[in-house]
Amino acid sequence: MAEEDAPTKQVTEGVKDLQVVEGRRAIASSGPQMGEKGPQKIGGDSFTVRTANPPFLQERESIYAQIKERRDAEFSQKIPVDITVTMPDGNTLSKNKDDTPFQSWKTTPYDVAKSIAQGLADSSTVARVTYDSFVADYDPAQDGMESADTMLDAMDEANEDSPDSEGGDKTFLWDLGRPLVGNVARLELLKFNDDQDAKTTFWHSSAHMLGEALEHLYGTKLTIGPPLKGGFYYDSYMGKDAFREEDYKPVEQEMTKIIKKKQKFERMVVTKDEALELFADNPFKQEILTTKVPNGTRTTVYKCGDLIDLCRGPHLMHTGKVKAFAATRHSATNWLGDTDNDSLQRMYGISFPDKKMLKVWKENQEKAKERDHRRLMTKQQLVMFHELSPGSAFWLPHGTRIYNKLIDFIKEHYWIRGYDExxxxxxxxxxxxxxxxxxxxxxxxxxxxxxxxxxxxxxxxxxxxxxxx
Structure with missing residues (x-):
């Protein structure tokens, strides 16, 4: 017998002394683990019945307004100073078209783009900013930039794929409407059609809009709503209720209203205590804050319309940038991906900055359905599926013949290649x-x-x- 390699030897030796070692952690993440004390049923009666425009929306906005007064007072103490911005072609800019200087705490990436061309500013989705230096009165911690990305952490713990993070100590994805805070060594203006980070930002903003629609229509308790590589979703706690296909049309209609209002995406820094007050009605946001945001630190929220959500950003300038939306599917999931935790309802969506793009996407989806092996196998009576064992194939007689033929083929080649079963x-x-x-x-x-x-x-x-x- 050939000598065992190191990993194999480790397993072989390890089983000689079997002891039960307990523990639920399956992945690494920053800070304490949500739910590390065991199964969580934290939703309770926070949602009992579908309620349009629930009272907590107004209560949350009132608290937000109080916090905003405090942040505005802090912002008024900032001292604008002249800054320069270098574009990818090496050209350094320092003035608006009216010859007023670019200044920290005032000039935004949108302003810089507008100084070049209005069309460039309007067609951009988000900025990628690499700072040469920060101004003296900028503190990343006070700006909520040193806290954990609560959404990505929650996705990691649920074992969901999360978008790539920003690169470099001074390189950030930056809202087009957010004031710059220092001299910029490189400013990139990213567009939906040309850059994956732009798509991610676009779909992240669309997820917030979907969350707003779900709160308006049903009063759901939102958990996390991330962008995906091709769309987005939002998970909601709905007690024993669940989404149905007939919910798609009302959601799409509500999204259309949100789009037409061109609601501004507004970033605000909050302390941990302020955030806990903002989300006092939502046990899932409370859990994220309690676990992921250290005491005495700050994090950020974004507001569009009456939706206020925990978020690192960045986001679109306003909801009107989304021109087309479709609810694509729904499913059940669990808080943190653990079946011992609360059951959640997930709604998926897709959106685009052009209605024609949605039409093309739908056409491609229909073509993909025609080629779907599950559809073809069902049509040819090879397999069947049943809701009592979702995702698993029941092999019918013709399919079983093919299945067994493939098994025989594999076994034959085991023997040819010298393997024992x-x-x-x-x-x-x-x-x-x-x-x-x-x-x-x-x-x-x-x-x-x-x-x-x-x-x-x-x-x-x-x-x-x-x-x-």
Whole structure:
């Protein structure tokens, strides 16, 4: 027998001393883990029945207005100083078209773009800013820039794919309407059609708009609403209620109203205590704040219309930049991706800065449906699907013949290539997966269950079982 490699030897040696090691963490993230004390049922009666324009919207806006007065008073103490902005072509700008100088705390990326051409300013989605230096009265911590990105952290803990983060200590994605705070070594104006960061920003803003629509229509308790590589979603707590396909049209109609209002996306820095007061009605936002924002620090929220949400940003200038939206699908999920936690309702959407782009997208979706193997296999009576085992195929007679033919083909080539077949158990004490490392990285995606007080799991792969042999 060939000598065991190091990983295999580690697993083989480890199983000699089996002990049950408890723990729910499956991934690494910054700061304490939400739900690290065990299963969470925190939604309670925060949502009981669908309620249009619930009272908490006005209450939250009132608290926001009080906090904004404090931030405006702080902002009034800032001293604008002249700054320069260098564009990607190396050209350094310092003045508006009316010859007034660019100044910190006043000049925005939109202003810089407008000094070049109004069309450039209006067609840009977001800015990527690399600072040469910050002005003396700028403090990143006071500006909420040193706190954790609460949405990305929540996505990480739920094992969701999150957008790429900003690069460099002084390079940031920056709202077009947010004042610059120092001399800029490089200012890039990003457009939806040309840059993935621009698409991410566009769909992130669209997710906020979807959240606003869901609060208006149903009074849902919003959790997280991130952008994806091709669209976005928002997760909501709705108690025992659930989304249905007939909800799509009202949501689309409400989104149209939000788009027409051209609501400004407004960034505001808040202390942890202020944020807790803002989201006193929402146990999920409370959990994020309590766990992810250290005491005595600041974070940021964004407002559009009467939606106020925890968010690092950046966002579009206003909701009118979105020209077309469609609700695409819905599903059930769980808080932090853990089936022991509250059940949430997820609604997906897609949006574009041009109605023609949505039309093309829908046409492509229809073409993809025609090529969908699930549809073809069902049409050819090879397999069937059932809601009591979603995502799993029931092989019908014709499909089973093909399935067995493929198995025979694989087995034949096992023998040709000198392999021997073995069969291992389907379930093991979780300690095997602790030793192999699978539990540390993938436990939240494994099927775990209790056996006489010890934690077991169905095998996600064969190798550790082979190591035992």
């Amino acid at each position: 073995i069969i291992t158990p389907n379930a093991y004490n979780l300690e095997l997966w602790n030793i192999s490392g699978h539990a540390m990285h993938y436990k939240d995606a494994m099927f775990c269950f209790d056996v006489e007080g010890q934690e077991w799991a169905l095998k996600p792969m064969n190798c550790p079982g082979h190591c035992l042999m």
